[in-house]
Each structure stands twice: as C-alpha cells, then as structure tokens.
Amino acid sequence: MTAPSPDDRDAVLDLADVRRTFGTHVALDGVHLRVRAGESLGLLGPNGAGKTTLLSLVTGLRRPDTGTVRLFGGSPRDPSTRAALGVTPQATSLPQALRVREVVALVAGHYPDPVPTPDLLDRFGLTRVADAQCGGLSGGQQRRLLVALALVGRPRLVVLDEPTTGLDLDARDVLWRELAGYHARGGTLLVTSHYLPDIETLTERLAVLVEGRLVADGPIGEIRGLARIARVRLRSDASEALLHDLPGVVEVVAADGPGARGTARSWEIRTRDGDATVRELASRGIPFADLDVRPAALEDAVRHLTGDPR
Numbered sequence: 001m002t003a004p005s006p007d008d009r010d011a012v013l014d015l016a017d018v019r020r021t022f023g024t025h026v027a028l029d030g031v032h033l034r035v036r037a038g039e040s041l042g043l044l045g046p047n048g049a050g051k052t053t054l055l056s057l058v059t060g061l062r063r064p065d066t067g068t069v070r071l072f073g074g075s076p077r078d079p080s081t082r083a084a085l086g087v088t089p090q091a092t093s094l095p096q097a098l099r100v101r102e103v104v105a106l107v108a109g110h111y112p113d114p115v116p117t118p119d120l121l122d123r124f125g126l127t128r129v130a131d132a133q134c135g136g137l138s139g140g141q142q143r144r145l146l147v148a149l150a151l152v153g154r155p156r157l158v159v160l161d162e163p164t165t166g167l168d169l170d171a172r173d174v175l176w177r178e179l180a181g182y183h184a185r186g187g188t189l190l191v192t193s194h195y196l197p198d199i200e201t202l203t204e205r206l207a208v209l210v211e212g213r214l215v216a217d218g219p220i221g222e223i224r225g226l227a228r229i230a231r232v233r234l235r236s237d238a239s240e241a242l243l244h245d246l247p248g249v250v251e252v253v254a255a256d257g258p259g260a261r262g263t264a265r266s267w268e269i270r271t272r273d274g275d276a277t278v279r280e281l282a283s284r285g286i287p288f289a290d291l292d293v294r295p296a297a298l299e300d301a302v303r304h305l306t307g308d309p310r
C-alpha cells in the first residue's frame with residue numbers, strides 16, 4: 001500500500017470519478033472534486049446541474065452508482081464519520097412545540113464541545129426569539145436557526161445548499177458574517193448558491209457544474225479569467241451594428257431607452273477583448289464619451305461557462 005500524499009491527508013472531502021443516475025437520467029458523471037481543510041468552495045450551476053445530488057452524496061444520504069466519496073478519509077454513510085460534518089436539518093424536522101433555546105441545547109447535547117447556546121443565539125440574532133416555539137418563527141428566523149444548528153458542534157466541514165434563498169438582506173448578512181467567521185477560524189465550507197456576489201465574498205474557490213459534469217474548478221479569479229469577458233460601457237451615437245462589428249464583441253445592449261437619431265446613447269458592450277474593442281473604436285474615429293471598462297462580473301463569467309445566453 002502506498003503512503004498517502006500530503007494532499008490526501010489534507011483532504012476533508014474527496015470525490016473520485018463519481019457517477020449517479022436516477023433511472024435513465026445521469027445526474028452526475030465523471031466528477032472529481034477534492035476539498036482540503038480550511039478551504040471555502042462555492043458550487044455553482046444552473047437548475048438541475050446536480051448540485052443537490054452531489055451534496056446528498058457528501059452527506060451520506062445517497063450513494064454514487066460508481067466512483068468513491070470519502071469524507072474525512074471515511075465513508076459518509078458511516079454516522080461516526082458524519083459527526084464532524086455540519087449540515088442544516090430540514091425545516092420540517094424542527095420540533096414545532098419546542099422553544100428555540102431548547103432545540104439548540106438538544107442538538108448541542110450530541111457534541112463533545114458545542115458552542116454555548118447563548119453565544120450561538122446571539123451570533124445568529126436569535127436571542128430575542130430564544131423562548132419562542134419553533135413553530136412560531138418567521139421563515140428567515142427559521143433558516144437562521146437551521147444554519148446555527150449546523151455550526152453548534154464546531155464541525156470540520158459545513159455543507160450548505162442555497163442557504164440564503166428567500167432571506168432578506170439583514171438575515172443574509174448575519175448568515176454570511178457567521179459563515180465567514182467560521183471559515184476564518186479554520187473551518188471548511190462547501191456552499192451552493194445562485195447569488196453569485198455571496199460566493200464572491202465567502203468562497204475563494206469555485207466549482208461549476210453543468211449537466212452533471214464539472215466544467216470549471218479553480219480560484220475565483222481564474223474562473224473569471226476563463227470566461228474572458230469584459231464589460232465596456234460608453235456613450236456614443238454609433239449604431240448597434242457598428243459596435244457589434246468591433247473586435248471581440250459578443251453582445252451590445254442599449255443601456256437607456258431608444259435615442260433620437262444622431263444623439264449619443266449609453267451602451268453596454270460585452271467583449272472577449274476589452275482592449276482591442278476600445279482600440280478599434282478609437283482608431284475608426286468613432287466619437288464616444290464616459291468610457292468605463294471592467295472585467296466581467298462573476299455572473300457573466302459563469303453564464304458564459306454554463307452556456308446561459310442571458
């Protein structure tokens with residue numbers, strides 16, 4: 001038997017050539033993914049890409065058809081392996097008649113060194129509702145409680161599926177602040193989200209799933225570079241067709257309403273080569289003003305990678 005490499009020893013999670021089908025539908029295929037201790041990985045992909053299926057393999061709810069999933073070096077199906085895993089329970093599994101502080105204490109009782117209940121409630125902004133019954137919580141309060149429960153046992157890895165969907169901005173901020181704190185203290189995170197700015201602030205690495213396959217995996221900056229899309233904004237009386245004809249341009253959108261003939265309009269141009277686009281604009285003597293060139297927002301990069309034409 002060969003000795004494990006340092007990489008293997010560091011791996012908190014290791015998926016090797018994983019395939020999972022549902023009947024004839026292939027939900028995951030040929031997925032290799034390794035998450036090391038202290039990493040924060042964002043898993044992105046369009047609806048139906050296989051994100052939830054992947055998380056269900058990591059949390060031991062399902063098995064792969066072929067390939068292997070190792071969690072902390074063991075099987076995620078083994079309850080003792082899952083003891084160091086933080087997951088949010090299903091909202092429906094919250095005992096409706098128990099008070100918030102009772103539920104936290106109940107879950108904390110399963111761990112050797114839990115976060116003290118008052119601390120956890122305070123950090124998640126739940127102190128005010130500590131004596132409320134779970135059944136009476138608002139949707140946002142309930143979601144905050146569920147994520148708090150994922151952190152109560154000081155897990156080595158926290159896995160969250162779309163944790164901020166449906167949350168208001170305050171609740172979202174509380175949640176991201178707590179997850180960022182957990183990560184800053186050395187915790188490992190695997191988070192799926194459709195809200196890309198969240199991923200940008202919370203995760204350093206991005207894996208993109210499309211139709212069950214990982215199409216990209218790397219540092220966020222690198223993924224953005226993969227898409228190589230820049231946004232050029234300017235005002236010009238040039239026609240849409242003329243702007244479209246510039247080198248590198250993939251899309252031209254009028255950023256204001258229809259302008260009167262001959263008046264300058266605001267345009268947003270998506271281009272694979274911002275420099276070449278602007279150089280050509282200038283060399284053709286096309287008048288323009290208010291030029292603003294920026295790298296693609298992460299949304300654009302991922303849309304480009306996932307083939308979403310929006």
Ligand SMILES: Nc1ncnc2c1ncn2[C@@H]1O[C@H](COP(=O)(O)OP(=O)(O)OP(=O)(O)O)[C@@H](O)[C@H]1O
Pocket residue numbers: 022025026027045046047048049050051052053054
């Ligand atoms: N229990 C199941 N039975 C049959 N098909 C399933 C089952 N679970 C998932 N699928 C299918 O597998 C594919 C991947 O689904 P999954 O829920 O993992 O995607 P997702 O990326 O999480 O999507 P979303 O962003 O919409 O939550 C989808 O086509 C889905 O319809």
